[in-house]
Amino acid sequence: MQSDVYQKIKDHPDFHSLVARRKxxxxxxxxxxxxxxxxxxxxxxxAPGVLAQPVAEGSVTTWGxxxxxFIIISSFLLTGIYVKxxxxxxxxxxxxxxxxxxxG
Structure with missing residues (x-):
């Protein structure tokens, strides 16, 4: 019985569409x-020198x-978008x- 339901789900055309969209x-x-x-x-x-440049004149913070x-925050946001x-x-x-x- 259970494998019958699984087969119906696998054969459902909307299931294939869902898998393709999600993938x-x-x-x-x-x-x-x-x-x-x-x-x-x-x-x-x-080009490590690019990241070593200060953000502003006299600043100790570099562009790196x-x-x-930004990369870390973007990764979290993209993960949140996927989860939502x-x-x-x-x-x-x-x-x-x-x-x-x-x-059925």
């Missing part, structure tokens, strides 16, 4: 984070600090598909 969304957000991190590391490796903080969408749109769609398969 695409997750990959896009992951790509954004990876590009930010790799760009920062490449900047550290090949605000850029690093996963807990609303994706979960609601998933539950609708499950309900349809259990009825």
């Amino acid at each position: 695409s969304f997750a990959l896009n957000l992951s790509a954004i984070v990876l590009v930010m991190y790799f760009a920062f590391i490449l900047l550290v490796a090949f 600090i605000p850029i690093g903080v 969408r996963a807990n609303t749109e994706f979960d609601e769609e998933n539950q609708r598909i499950i309900d349809e398969c259990l009825k």
Whole structure:
């Protein structure tokens, strides 16, 4: 009985659409984070002087600090965006598909 329901869910056309949209969304957000991190590391490796420049004349804070903080905060925000969408749109769609398969 249980494997029957799982098969119905797997065969449901909306389930395939949901999986594709969720995967695409997750990959896009992951790509954004990876590009930010790799760009920062490449900047550290090949142009460290850029990050060593002071933010303002006479300042002890260099550009590396605000850029690093921006990357960390952006990562948290992108994670929050994914969680919000996963807990609303994706979960609601998933539950609708499950309900349809259990009825039929």
